[in-house]
Amino acid sequence: MDILTVTVLTHAVIYTGKEKIDEGYIRFDDKILAVGPMADYRPQPGEQIKNLRGLLVIPGFIDVHAHGGYGFDAMDGDADQIDQMATAMMEHEGVTTLFATTMTQSVANIDQAMRGVAAAADRNPIIKGVHLEGPFIAQDFKGAQPEQYIHVPDANLVKQWNELSGGRVKLITYAPEKPGAREFEDALIEMGITPSAGHSNATRADMLESKATHVTHLYNAQREFKHREPGVTGHAMLEPQIYAELIADGFHIVPDMLKLAFRVKGAKRIDLVTDSMRSKGMPEGESELGGQKVYVKDKQARLADGTLAGSVLMYKDAFKNAVNFMGASVADAVQMSAVNQSEEFNLASKGTLEVGKDADINIMDQELDLQATYSYGAFHATKD
Template sequence: MTVTVLTHAVLYTGSECINEGYIRFDDKILAVGPMSDYRPQAGDQIKNLRGQIVIPGFIDVHAHGGYGFDAMDGDADQIDKMATNMLEHEGVTTLFATTMTQSVDNIDKAMRGVAAAADRNHVIQGVHLEGPFIAVDFKGAQPEQFIHTPDAKLVEQWDKLSGGRVKLITYAPEKPGSREFEDALINLGIVPSVGHSNATRADLLNSKASHVTHLYNAQREFKHREPGVTGHAMLEPQMYAELIADGFHIVPDMLKLAFRVKGADRIELVTDSMRSKGMPEGESELGGQKVFVKDKQARLADGTLAGSVLMYKDAFKNAINFMGASVADAVKMSSVNQAREFGLEHKGALEVGKDADINVMSPELDLQASYSYGQYHETQA
């Protein structure tokens, strides 16, 4: 395989910044360090980046769709194209294809489609089951008629159909049977995430949820007499929290608050994107419901936010502009934390032996190109 060397770059490895550095890779990272350590080797394809910024590829653990496609369609060809578009337009080098509350048959179909797509497109590294074990009170854009009580047997069925790829489940821990359900998830190696939930702080102190789905959104909010889901996530320092940093789901001041409380080590940027991301504004669809996209917002007919049309490259920049995060902080929130939490041992950092999943950005933090397993992809407009 071709060996590529990116030289004279500003490298954010996930643990340090190298101001004048190089990175050498084929499908894996072979060497990384300051230019003073670089020794050219025969056959190297050298690209002088002249001060451009190099960071680990983005890891999105919560994305339903985009570019006209959706994981719930269960079509392997379309899911494959969806993941490729996320790579080429946004720099997402690792994706958890995300489902939603739907019928058992439809989720079965989605799992089969994701499994077939993931067999040939290794950007797809997992599945996030968002529902159907959620609370009616905070269903958001999830269709109420398909909400289900916690059922570990169904999870086992879906995990098997996906090829063992289910990594994360969003559920409401206040529902009956949740303690046994959580134990079953953990035994399967699946992270339990509180979301679309009306749980109280007391409920959650008895729960094994270690992750919160889209912090602030579709959950019992924090108040002065009841911390709710949001307050619990803020109070528990080891809990990972997703943030949709589009400025609409969460206003910038509240993004800044979450960053100050949680810190860069426990926040994970997600898009929660749906089918109409990357498409013209107008009417779209989510779980059989009409969605209307206008001014970079996707809403149901009643005005409920219905996922997002956020591109991950914009979430990265927004973390810096809205939260006051540094580039190093944003790298943690877009790659390092996800790899750590989900045991993605070959992802999330620019280190020898890791997969060559790399994003190249301008000094202004505009995405220029991505490498997925060392294969070059010029960023599409």
């Protein structure tokens, strides 16, 4: 990486992920060099100073569940396109760390995706992992995943895909009620991969036997939360150690149910995700997901039968919606958009604005509209 001029952002309201500094400064090149109150700031020769009075500074966003956007999809397996996709997510949305996400498809297609992600990640450091969503899921809750490619849990396939990805598989969505799931979970944990219950018909009893520590898109594509059977959703609500993803677009989950999840789980166990597909950032109309036609209208992506097919949600809007829909504070939203993900997936250089961490920084105005992003200290004005 090129040597960067040292930048100092001054007079900002800074949410470090650990504390709020009402009038603070942050000094960085590609790494954070200092952060603190303005009373402690001492100018240094050669540094570039930007006065951000009236603006907020927060950590860059970490999206652990995004399939695509801007006309591209991880399943295409094209390294150039996956590279462009990750960069677009950073420039338009403030995503500075991405888990490229696959879906239920043929083994050969997932092989190709893993090779493409590995090559893209070698050139684009924003791509820090892979989320395998399927193919080890339940037919009853397949959502927009093509049924013909659903597979029984197979640790050997996971090992194959992890090797093809360069050891980047961090998260797997699977159905914990499927035969062999306990042994499958043991194999995942041994490989350092987080097991996530999703696209699942599991009961509360199934989940109590499971080693899943994460739930994929809470409420969506899983056994419903009912008064006689808590299912996957109820289990995630009841078990304080489980991390739960939320697609905070107001369509996948209505605002009241987002608020309920936030009140029950609390900020420290929710991961905001987009679950976005290739139509994000593109004009509305016909698109594609896993070989299936998708129709995008009114900020919703659906199959012909009306099934939601991922989202076109931008992460910057998920952050804002967490405050407006869920009643979260800005500090809570920072927790759910960066801190939790860094802790859950051992992303040691990410997630908070502390000395020695990567200079992944978002700048927002008082209305929580994204203004600019620094990725590894390089400035990017937010693109519309």
